[in-house]
Amino acid sequence: xxxxxxxxxxxxxxxxxxxxxxxxxxxxxxxxxxxxxxxxxxxxxxxxxxxxxxxxxxxxxxxxxxxxxxxxxxxxxxxxxxxxxxxxxxxxxxxxxxxxxxxxxxxxxxxx
Amino acid sequence: xxxxxxxxxxxxxxxxxxxxxxxxxxxxxxxxxxxxxxxxxxxxxxxxxxxxxxxxxxxxxxxxxxxxxxxxxxxxxxxxxxxxxxxxxxxxxxxxxxxxxxxxxxxxxxxxxxx
Numbered sequence: 001x002x003x004x005x006x007x008x009x010x011x012x013x014x015x016x017x018x019x020x021x022x023x024x025x026x027x028x029x030x031x032x033x034x035x036x037x038x039x040x041x042x043x044x045x046x047x048x049x050x051x052x053x054x055x056x057x058x059x060x061x062x063x064x065x066x067x068x069x070x071x072x073x074x075x076x077x078x079x080x081x082x083x084x085x086x087x088x089x090x091x092x093x094x095x096x097x098x099x100x101x102x103x104x105x106x107x108x109x110x111x112x
Numbered sequence: 113x114x115x116x117x118x119x120x121x122x123x124x125x126x127x128x129x130x131x132x133x134x135x136x137x138x139x140x141x142x143x144x145x146x147x148x149x150x151x152x153x154x155x156x157x158x159x160x161x162x163x164x165x166x167x168x169x170x171x172x173x174x175x176x177x178x179x180x181x182x183x184x185x186x187x188x189x190x191x192x193x194x195x196x197x198x199x200x201x202x203x204x205x206x207x208x209x210x211x212x213x214x215x216x217x218x219x220x221x222x223x224x225x226x227x
Binding site: 004006032033043044045046047050052091093095096097098099100101102103104105 | 143152153154155156157160162168170171200202204209210211212213215216218220221
């Protein structure tokens with residue numbers, strides 16, 4: 001069975017700093033997708049970035065980028081130039097066979 | 113587009129009561145799903161549907177029923193509510209499977225308390 005682990009329950013950084021959130025997963029599959037979702041205080045779940053396992057190039061979306069290490073089963077999220085609006089819960093998710101398996105989340109607080 | 117809508121936003125039930133959480137989407141998405149979110153845990157998939165008339169169980173299906181008679185609607189039924197079902201429930205939809213390149217869109221959630 002697939003599992004997703006986020007080892008940092010909470011992190012806080014100053015505005016404009018760079019922060020990296022960790023995610024590790026366990027699977028015996030070779031082709032799958034990985035996702036980072038953001039849940040701000042409004043509770044609305046929003047897709048941040050996604051990565052296809054067979055692509056070696058790390059995905060990037062504006063200030064958000066990932067460091068995907070397939071052999072290590074690691075999928076970290078880097079947020080550059082952090083903004084107050086980045087304050088949220090961040091969830092890592094593993095996708096396979098119509099189902100997403102989610103990590104427990106990291107609460108990220110951006111301080112002014 | 114309204115996106116994914118859920119009703120009600122809040123609900124309090126007594127143990128043993130039944131109720132239906134409503135979910136609708138207006139994006140003509142084939143895939144719809146129900147998750148529950150508990151404190152300190154990630155989302156857990158309850159049931160999902162890949163199209164009208166087709167449903168399947170997720171990670172935690174016990175105590176819940178679903179049906180998909182139309183593309184737009186995907187109601188979740190609690191047959192006999194238990195305190196362990198106290199949670200926040202999210203409905204989500206995507207054009208196709210969300211485990212590939214399709215973005216999944218979430219509703220605003222329903223906070224359910226079972227006394």
